[in-house]
Amino acid sequence: MENCVFCRIVRDEAPAYFVYRGHGVSVFLDIYPVETGHMLIVPDEHFESLHDTPPRVAAKLFAVAAALVRILRNELGAPGVNVITNSGRPAGQEVFHVHVHVIPRWKGGGWRRLVSRHRLTEVEALDFINRIKPYTGIIEEYLNNVFGEGT
Ligand SMILES: [Zn+2]
Structure with a gap:
């Protein structure tokens, strides 16, 4: 998608602070965080929203979310973590x-x-x-475990 800001970030045409890239998935910091460490997980391929995202890609996004929650709670000591996707404008998708x-x-x-x-x-x-960088291997472990290496 030509003018999609997340496609541009994934193609390195727009700046972002990346936490992880691999397996067709990118994690970078939200530029308007609710709290410090607010991250976004996106597939490198463009899909509008969860309803038109293929199951395998959707599963990757949530496997990465689970890994990030583990890192945040076990390694960085966050007492709580929200995992949210907004599907459609009425739900707050921007x-x-x-x-x-x-x-x-x-x-x-x-x-x-x-x-x-x-x-x-x-x-x-x-x-x-x-x-968070010292722990991003945990994301790779989760993805390798569920989807196989290099997939
Ligand atoms: Zn896009």
Whole structure:
């Protein structure tokens, strides 16, 4: 898709802070995080939303989400994590390239605090990337375990 911002990020035509790339899936930081470490999981191939995403691709997105929740809770000490996908405009979808939000909840606040966002700063982004990078092998382990190596 020519003008899709997530396609442009995946093709390295737009900037993003990447956490992981592989198996046809990319993870990068949301530029308007709910809390520090708010990540988006996208397939490298363009699909509008979960309803038109092939099952195998959808399964990859959620396998990566599970790995990220494990990293956030077990390794980075996040007391809670939200995993959310907004399917369709009435559900709050703003970018029409399927994506799964993984939001560590350091401060809490439940559903009520999910909308208060600030713009990601470079310091915040690089600090979080440095903290999570040592554990991204866990994402690879999950994907290899479910889908086989290099798939
Ligand atoms: Zn796209």
